[in-house]
Amino acid sequence: MSETKNEAALEALARNDRYEWGFSSAVDQEFAPKGLNEDIVRFISAKKGEPEWMLEWRLEAYKRWLEMEMPHWAKLKLPEIDYQDAYYYAAPKAKPKIESLDEIDPEIRKTYEKLGIPIEEQKVLAGVSGAREVAVDAVFDSVSVATTFREKLQEVGVIFLSISEAIKTYPELVKRYLGRVVPVRDNYFSALNSAVFSDGTFVYIPEGVRCPMELSTYFRINAANTGQFERTLIVADKGAYVSYLEGCTAPQRDENQLHAAVVEIFVHEEAEVRYSTVQNWYPGDENGKGGIYNFVTKRALCDGARSKVSWTQVETGSAITWKYPSCILKGEESVGEFYSVALTNNYQQADTGTKMIHIGKNSRSTIISKGISAGHSDNTYRGLVKVGGAAENVRNFTRCDSLLIGDKCGAHTVPYIEVRNPSAKVEHEATTSKISDDELFYARQRGLNEDEAVALIVNGFARDVLQKLPMEFAIEAQKLLGISLEGAVG
Amino acid sequence: MSKMLEIRNLRAEVDNKQILKGLNLEIGAGEIHAIMGPNGAGKSTLSYVLSGKPGYTVTDGSARFMGKDLLAMEPHERAAAGLFLGFQYPVEIAGVSNLHFLRAAANAQRKTRGEEELSAGEFIKIASKEAKALGINPEMLKRPVNVGFSGGEKKRNEMMQMAVLQPKLAILDETDSGLDIDALRIVSESINRVMRRPDRSVLLITHYQRLLDHVKPDFVHVLVKGQIVRSGGAELALELEREGYGELVA
DSSP, X not given: OOHHHHHXXXXXXXXXXXXXXXXXXXXXXXXXXXXXXXXXXXXXXXXXXXXXXXXXXXXXXXXXXXXXOOOOOSSOOOOOOOXXXXXXXXXXXXXXXXXXXXXXXXXXXXXXXXXXXXXXXXXXXXXXXXXXXXXXXEEEXXXXXXXXXXXXXXHTTOEEEEHHHHHHHSHHHHHHHTTTSSOGGGSHHHHHHHHHOOEEEEEEEOTTOBOSSEEEEEEEOOSTTBOBXXXXXXXXXXXXXXXEEEEEEOOOOSSEEEEOOEEEEEEOTTOEEEEEEEEOOOOOOTTSOSEEEEEEEEEEEEOSTXXXXXXXXXXXXXXXXXXXXXXXXXXXXXXXXXXXXXXXXXXXXXXXXXEEEEOSTTOEEEEEEEEEEOTTOEEEEEEEEEEOTTOTTOEEEEEEEEEEOSSSOEEEEEEEEEEOOTTOEEXXXXXXXXXXXXXXXXXXXXXXXXHXXXXXXXXXXTHHHHTTSOHHHHHHHHHHHHHHTTTOOO | OOOSEEEEEEEEEETTEEEEEEEEEEEOTTOEEEEEOOTTSSHHHHHHHHHTOTXXXXXXXXXXXXXXXXXXXXXXXXXXXXXXXXXXXXXXXXXXXXXXXXXXXXXXXXXXXXXXXXXXXXXXXXXXXXXXXXXXXXXXXXXXXXXXXXXXXXXXXXXHHHHHHOOSEEXXXXXXXXXXXXXXXXXXXXHHHHHOSTTOEEEEEOSOHHHHHHSOOSEXXXXXXXXXXXXXXXXXXXXXXXXXXXXXXX
C-alpha cells in the first residue's frame, strides 16, 4: 500500500459524516407517469427516439418479465416491492442534445463536482502531476449527461458513449451483442431491466487496441421514487484491452429505491477486460430505514481463446445487495477472476459472490472474497464453480474470508461446486474470524482512536482485494471501508 | 514540577476479580523504575490499567500522568500524551505493513495533540534511522505488523515503535522475555538511548536481573498480591535474584 493512499484514507477517517454523498440536487426533471405497463415501455423507447427493433426487444422483455417471479433463493429478507409505485424514467429537463460539455445543467455539474467526478476534460488534464486521464460517462437518474474524452478515444477507434446513443449510432454493433451474455429471460431482474433500461454505457474496443485511458461510468440516482435501470455493454474485440470503472451513489432518503442493472461483457480471443466497481448506494440509516435495493446481473463471456476477465468489487452501500458478477469461460485457456470486498453494517443485507462456468479446456479462475459484517447486518458469499464435461485441466482457486465485528451480525459462505470432468483441480478455502479486542487495543495504545483502529484492521483484512483496484479507486475504497464502519465497535 | 506518574491507592478488577488492591507508586521525570514480583501479582494488570485496556475496571484510587487524570482519558489520548506500553505479547495485524501502522500511529498521535502530521518523506527518514539503530532489516518494515515474526523480532519491533513515537513514559512489560543475549543487548541499548533522558521515564516489568544489568534502575519495587510490598534501589533486585521472594509473598 502506498503512503499517499493511506494518507487519504486517514484523512477521510477524520471526518464524521457517515454518508457524505447523501445530498440531493434541485434539478428540473421530467418523469414518466408512475408505474409499469406496456405504455411506459413505449414511452421510454419513444423518449429515447429508439428504432423499432429496440422497442420490440423491450416489449418482448416486458412480456417475459410478467411471466416471471422474483427470486427468493438468496439469504435475504426481501420486502414486497410494489413495481407500480415507482417511476421508471426521470431525466433532467435540458436541451435534447448537448453540443459540448459546457452546456450541462449547472446543478448537475455541481452535483458531480461535489462527488469529485471529473466531467470536464481540462480539469483532468490540468490535474495534479501523475493523475491519469479517465474518461467518464456520467449517468444522472435515467440518462447519460456527459461523456468525456470521446474524440480522443475515437482516434484509436474506441467507442465510448451512452447506450442510448449507441443504439442509434451503431445499431448493428449493439444488435449483435445486446442480450448475448445476459439473455433477456436470464432472471427476473434482467428481464425487467431489458424492458425499461433507460441509459448506461456502451464500450467497443476494436481489434488489437489497448484503450489508452481508464473508462468509467458514474451512476447517480437523484430523483425520489425512481428506479434506476442502467445497461452496460462492453465488447473487447480480438487482442483488445480495457480497464473500466464504475461508481455509484444516491441521496439519503427514507424510502427504498430500486436499482436493477445489467452489465454484459463480451471478450474475444486474447482480449482482456478489467471491471472495477465501488458500489456506494445509500445503505439506509442505522435503523435500517431507507436505502437502495440493488439487484444486479453482471456477466462476462470469455468467448475466445486466452481471453481474460477480471471483476473487482467493493460493496459498501445499498440496503440489499443481490449481485453475482460471473464469468463464462468458454474459450480455451481463458481466465476469470473475481475479487470482492463486501461490507455490511447496521441492517444491511448482502448476498453476493460469483459464478465461474468453465467450458473451455485449460480455463482458469480465481475467487477472492472478503466479507465484513457489523451491526445487525447479514453478509453472504454465494459462489458457483462449474466445470463442464469437455473442459479438461480446469483450475480454480477460491478463498472466502469473513470478518465479524460485534455479536449481532452474520457471515455465511455458500459455495457450490459442480465438476463434470475428473481432470479439474478445484480448491476452496474459507475462514471466519472476529475482529479481536487485542488487535484493536494494540492499535489504540499506539495512538489510533477506535474508528481509526477498526478502519486500519479492516483495510488490512481486505488488502488482497484492494490491491487489485486502480490507484484512484483504491483510495476511495479505503476511505469508504473506514467511514462505513464508524461507531461499529463499542 | 509535577511527577511523571503518581498512582494513589489504585484498586482494579478484571472479570469481577480484584487484582490491584491499593497500589501506590510515584515515578519522577528522568527515573527508571523496575517492578518485580511473582506470577499473578498484578504486574501486567497494572500496565493494562494504566494504558486503558477495556475490561480492566478501576474501582478506587487515582493515577495522574504529568499532572493529568490518566484514568479519564481514552487509550489513544493516553498514547498521544506520551504513554507507551511495550506489550509482553505484541499483537499481529494481518495485511497492514509495519511502516503503514507506525506512520498511522505517529500521525494519529500528532493529530490528537493538534500538531502537523509528518509527510511520507519525513516519516520514512525517521523510521529508517531507527530501524538501522535497532539492526532491523528495512524489508521487515514492509511486512505486516508482527505477522510471522519470531519472539525476539516482535520485541525488537516494539522498541522500533517506541523509538519512532518518542514517548514520555514507557511501560515495558517483560520486554526482555524470549530474547537471546544479543537481542537483549540491542533492546537494552535502545531503552537507554531513547528513554534515558531527564524528561522521560521508564517502568520496567521484569522477572530477571539480567535486563537490569543493562538498564540500571533507579528504583526497584516488589509487587505482591496487588500491592507494592517493598521498594529500594538497584541492589534490591540483586537481593531478590539471590534470595527469591521468600517472606515477601508469605
